[in-house]
Amino acid sequence: MAHLCSQVLSTSFFTPKPQIPVLLSPGVACIKSFHQYRFLHIKAMQEDKFSTPTSCDESKVRVPHVLTVAGSDSAGGAGIQADIKACAARGVYCSTVITAVTAQNTVGVQGVNIVPEDFVAEQLRSVLSDMPPNVVKTGMLPSTGIVKTLCQSLKEFPVQALVVDPVMVSTSGHTLAGPSILDSFREELLPMADIVTPNLKEASALLGGVPLETIADMRSAAKAIHDIGPRNVLVKGGDLPASLDAVDVFYDGNDFYEFRSSRIMTPNTHGTGCTLASTVAAELAKGSQMLSAVKVAKRYVEAVLSYSKNIAIGGGCQGPMDHLLKLKSNVQRRPFDPCDLFLYAVTDSRMNKKWGRSIIGAVKAAIEGGASIIQLREKEVETGDFLEAAKACLKICRVHGVPLLINDRIDVALASDADGIHIGQSDMPAHVARALLGPDKIIGVSCKTPEHAQQAWIDGADYIGSGGVYPTNTKENNKAIGLDGLKTVCLSSKLPVVAIGGIGMSNAQAVMRLGVPNLKGVAVVSALFDRECVMTETRKLLEVLKESTKIAN
Ligand SMILES: Nc1ncnc2c1ncn2[C@@H]1O[C@H](COP(=O)(O)OP(=O)(O)OP(=O)(O)O)[C@@H](O)[C@H]1O
Numbered sequence: 001m002a003h004l005c006s007q008v009l010s011t012s013f014f015t016p017k018p019q020i021p022v023l024l025s026p027g028v029a030c031i032k033s034f035h036q037y038r039f040l041h042i043k044a045m046q047e048d049k050f051s052t053p054t055s056c057d058e059s060k061v062r063v064p065h066v067l068t069v070a071g072s073d074s075a076g077g078a079g080i081q082a083d084i085k086a087c088a089a090r091g092v093y094c095s096t097v098i099t100a101v102t103a104q105n106t107v108g109v110q111g112v113n114i115v116p117e118d119f120v121a122e123q124l125r126s127v128l129s130d131m132p133p134n135v136v137k138t139g140m141l142p143s144t145g146i147v148k149t150l151c152q153s154l155k156e157f158p159v160q161a162l163v164v165d166p167v168m169v170s171t172s173g174h175t176l177a178g179p180s181i182l183d184s185f186r187e188e189l190l191p192m193a194d195i196v197t198p199n200l201k202e203a204s205a206l207l208g209g210v211p212l213e214t215i216a217d218m219r220s221a222a223k224a225i226h227d228i229g230p231r232n233v234l235v236k237g238g239d240l241p242a243s244l245d246a247v248d249v250f251y252d253g254n255d256f257y258e259f260r261s262s263r264i265m266t267p268n269t270h271g272t273g274c275t276l277a278s279t280v281a282a283e284l285a286k287g288s289q290m291l292s293a294v295k296v297a298k299r300y301v302e303a304v305l306s307y308s309k310n311i312a313i314g315g316g317c318q319g320p321m322d323h324l325l326k327l328k329s330n331v332q333r334r335p336f337d338p339c340d341l342f343l344y345a346v347t348d349s350r351m352n353k354k355w356g357r358s359i360i361g362a363v364k365a366a367i368e369g370g371a372s373i374i375q376l377r378e379k380e381v382e383t384g385d386f387l388e389a390a391k392a393c394l395k396i397c398r399v400h401g402v403p404l405l406i407n408d409r410i411d412v413a414l415a416s417d418a419d420g421i422h423i424g425q426s427d428m429p430a431h432v433a434r435a436l437l438g439p440d441k442i443i444g445v446s447c448k449t450p451e452h453a454q455q456a457w458i459d460g461a462d463y464i465g466s467g468g469v470y471p472t473n474t475k476e477n478n479k480a481i482g483l484d485g486l487k488t489v490c491l492s493s494k495l496p497v498v499a500i501g502g503i504g505m506s507n508a509q510a511v512m513r514l515g516v517p518n519l520k521g522v523a524v525v526s527a528l529f530d531r532e533c534v535m536t537e538t539r540k541l542l543e544v545l546k547e548s549t550k551i552a553n
């Protein structure tokens, strides 16, 4: 149903047609509630042949869309800014109608400038008449006039769901919408809402000031607010005194649900409420049922709080969160530098076993010896152990600024948040790996021929591993391409190349002296790891490589 509605709503919703205005007229006696009236409207839309997509529409990709009607927060952590970020993080398009511009920071609210009611109406008309959202989410609605304008617009342009966050007071205690709006909330907006999400103070205000101090109080409040008319109520317990968990109480008119998460000990809780409501809206826009939307939103807020618990922005005592945590971990990664390929150490589980070393021990020693990049190539390790080892190696690599790549196993690379992967010709295609890993991670591809190299470039690889240059026993049935084959691959591509296969102390200089500018280093397995002291061997090889560059210059 939700899916169907979103299809209908996002096509020719506002095509003028004779029967709709009749249904929309609030004066029609048989239509008792807004919910019923919206249902009839949507039904009429479905029956209306004008609303079936044209062939031109079919080629378009519909995106889930939330319109937020809220105040701007100059601090960037709450209000419109939180809403846009939360929707973006959840993969949903967000349009905005700004009701007030506030001057806020991590200390408090310094000023509020209310947008004139008729200009709020104009913004609403601009968005609703042209780009109907699936869901409308409201935040700060600072005047009765604005509440009434919004309700009128929603009657004129019904949407699939309405999420009302009845913002009244900032966490720092500043009034964002005074008690004068309470009547219009109770009489007009709440009865239209699919969910209303008050915090403790707001729930209390909506109920005429009853004290709310326990979870039992929150339940009674949820029920009493439900009686005002919204379909669902979520009373948020972020401010519940002395509670170890952060508990929210959800009531759908029949059942109560408690949503619990651990309470994150952090001053960075500015905007939690806006974020929660926007995420509920985003999930509903994607087609979720209400209960799952609330569950996901609660988990998302907990994850963001946990990720942001130590970030330092501003000098005050209530900092913002960082919504785009997933993007951030990639964007903040040190960019790949082709010079990283200079001494490329590839671990091997058989050799580690033979010499009685752990993967971590091997990596540590190679880094101490001067390896400039590490690849974990663990063909015989159980997945769970591999993941644990990758995480531990990543910690060491990060301290030394050395990138860590995983051979072949994109699942392990993703789960450990390694810097990238190295894939062979028979592994997952590089363009698929790129789609999974995103634009920032490093992808290397093994190439024996110019055709392989060309494909690697097209697929978005960052470097080429070319070989086996010399015969090697680390790989069976691997025909050596020799120095000539290596040179041919290098000359056929703009990508940086690392030579691999049977390279060690005795022949590294010959490789590096090929003199092709994009040959950036050598990748080694046995010469480092099939030896007693990995650190000493790495050091010695580093000296040999440095020597070869001196000679080349
Ligand atoms: N320290 C915390 N740890 C975990 N969850 C929290 C914490 N503080 C708040 N929450 C959760 O964040 C969500 C928002 O609740 P809260 O009561 O803070 O709303 P709010 O007061 O409207 O927020 P704000 O006005 O700061 O935007 C709820 O799901 C709540 O349980």
Ligand SMILES: Cc1ncc(CO)c(N)n1
Binding pocket: 070, 071, 072, 073, 078, 079, 080, 102, 104, 139, 140, 167, 169, 170, 171, 176, 270, 271, 272, 273, 274
């Ligand atoms: C603009 C705005 N909306 C909502 C809140 C509640 O967090 C806030 N602090 N500022």
Ligand SMILES: [Mg+2]
Binding pocket: 171, 199, 238, 239, 269, 272, 273
């Ligand atoms: Mg709060």
